[in-house]
Amino acid sequence: MKKLAIIGFGPRGLHALEMLFLELSKKNKSDIEVHIFENEDELGAGQVWNTKQSTVNWTNITVRALRNLEGRPEINFENLTIPAFPSYINSLSAEEQEALKHLPDQFPPRRDIGKYLKERAQSIVEILQKHKLVKLHKTFVTQIKCVDTIFELVDLTGATYKSDEVLLTIGHQPTKLSEDLTSFEVDSLESNKTFFSETYPIYKIIKSDATSKSKNIAIRGFGLAMIDAVRALTIEKGGRFEISNKNTFASKFITSKNVAEKIIPYSLDGLPMVPKPLNEEIDHQFIPSKKQKERFKNVVLKYANGKLKAENANFLKELFAEIGVAVYNRLENKIECSDSSENLIKTLLMWFENQKHKHECLLNTERNTISLLTNYVSMAANEIEISLDFCVGQVIRHLQPTLYAAFSHAAVEDSLFADVIQFDELMKRYSYGPPIKSMQQLIALYEAQILDFRFVDDPKITAHKDYWRFEKGDARLNCEVVINSVLSAPKLLEVTTPLIMNLLNDDLLQPVHSKLGIETNSDATIVLDDENREIPIAVLGRLAKGSVIGVDAILECFGPRIKDWAKGFVDRL
Ligand SMILES: Cc1cc2nc3c(=O)[nH]c(=O)nc-3n(C[C@H](O)[C@H](O)[C@H](O)COP(=O)(O)OP(=O)(O)OC[C@H]3O[C@@H](n4cnc5c(N)ncnc54)[C@H](O)[C@@H]3O)c2cc1C
Structure with a gap:
């Protein structure tokens, strides 16, 4: 019996499990036990697609593009049948599908896609659990050790688990804070100022008293997460957008007492995102x-x-x-x-x-x-x-x-x-432009004199006792809250999670890596420092060099790399 550990069960972990059983059924192989390690409650969705997050978090991908998120065929494995699961589009109701043909492009909240991923995960995990082919461990893995040819996984509590192979699908990992973020963090500890080093999970911003009471709030970054943060600071604080033109989503903002007087986004070049075309016809x-x-x-x-x-x-x-x-x-x-x-x-x-x-x-x-x-x-x-x-x-x-x-x-x-x-x-x-609707919301907030672009292009920032002062040209504004909305780049050597730091430092496992990520073979297994050794640890997604170019996206999680890994794994059985 071969034991496989899948560490991280977001969209990639889910698709890896699907591809694995599809491949096993094709090759008529069995005698396997899969151990899933995931700390989040929602299998398949992870943090990014969590179904309980606020609706202010939007995807930047159109439902039309999600046509490419294909379904899963029925899988017959030994004496059990894993049911087919529809593609994202086919999972929508008939009315929703019909509406897509006429309406401007739709961009679902991230939690809607999360619901699809979670149901898809349940539909395969539960049946495999029942047949004792899958075991779930709700825990956070901190270390992989190699003892002879067996892996020993260690979790946060110090508990250990054995496996013959490991697949790492742990997604985006936190990295060391940059110099300016560190100084925001340090400044905020010493005074009444509030600093959010990341935008997500967004409920922290929504629930914070500081974001309800502050007069002025600055947002570091001028991209997609900035727009989610702006919605959190407005819609989730009692404000609302009234759409004045249904065709172009032009809107008016009606404010509320808990919405800040001024919200100031800023970035190094001050250039805004460019919205995607309004509908299929224009995009065509x-x-x-x-x-x-x-x-x-x-x-x-x-x-x-x-x-x-x-x-x-x-x-x-x-x-x-x-x-x-x-x-x-x-x-x-x-x-x-x-x-x-x-x-x-x-x-x-x-x-x-x-x-x-x-x-x-x-x-x-x-x-x-x-x-x-x-x-x-x-x-x-x-x-x-x-x-x-x-x-x-x-x-x-x-x-x-x-x-x-x-x-x-x-x-x-x-x-x-x-x-x-x-x-x-x-x-x-x-x-990766946002929907027009998002940009219309920014314009409405500018017209309501809440969103202030005077500091957008690389302002001077100084820390004072109760605020950070932002200056650009003649303009000045004191902000009590700063939110970082820039997602750190996937710099492998700056990742701070113990699992990755241990993997890179461990003499027995030392993978070949560079600033671009861990070197992997086409079946996702890692390439080791010692050319004469092969070790069955595979990495898919953000951390693997070349597995993701530039920006990661949901469709990549259901792409050919996952199939290549499954084929490689089954061939080794
Ligand atoms: C803030 C944010 C917004 C995004 N928005 C979009 C979007 O709008 N559209 C889009 O297409 N893509 C978006 N993405 C890209 C996103 O990364 C991919 O769509 C997709 O979620 C990647 O899937 P994954 O399974 O590789 O990683 P993840 O979705 O990150 O899943 C990894 C899983 O591993 C678990 N895990 C991590 N470490 C451990 C450990 N040590 N032990 C146990 N479990 C662990 C995590 O809990 C998580 O569930 C966004 C990413 C981020 C970070």
């Missing part, structure tokens, strides 16, 4: 043709396989620019200019290097923030001419799944990988 015009997608894939694959060599991500930028301009040229509603395609490609390549680069077809980022927001929203609703940057951002979003599939685990130098990740991160302002 940014989809590259089949031929363009095919060419993109073939070229990226050549670089990923080492057939073509590159020192940096320029090859990718050139491909994006070329396809972006071709798509731009065929748009009916765009900023017209007399430049040739060749010049527009050059313009984009310069813009990739510096998003403040100016050209008549690019939206000038020197405009003030509210003007940028309203322009982006109008473009997303196809109400004004589309700019070249908006177009290429959407094109990149559509090519991203192909890039991720072709480039993950690419046989390339770390420096090239890092450059591709950096570029992906740079473009996430567009490719």
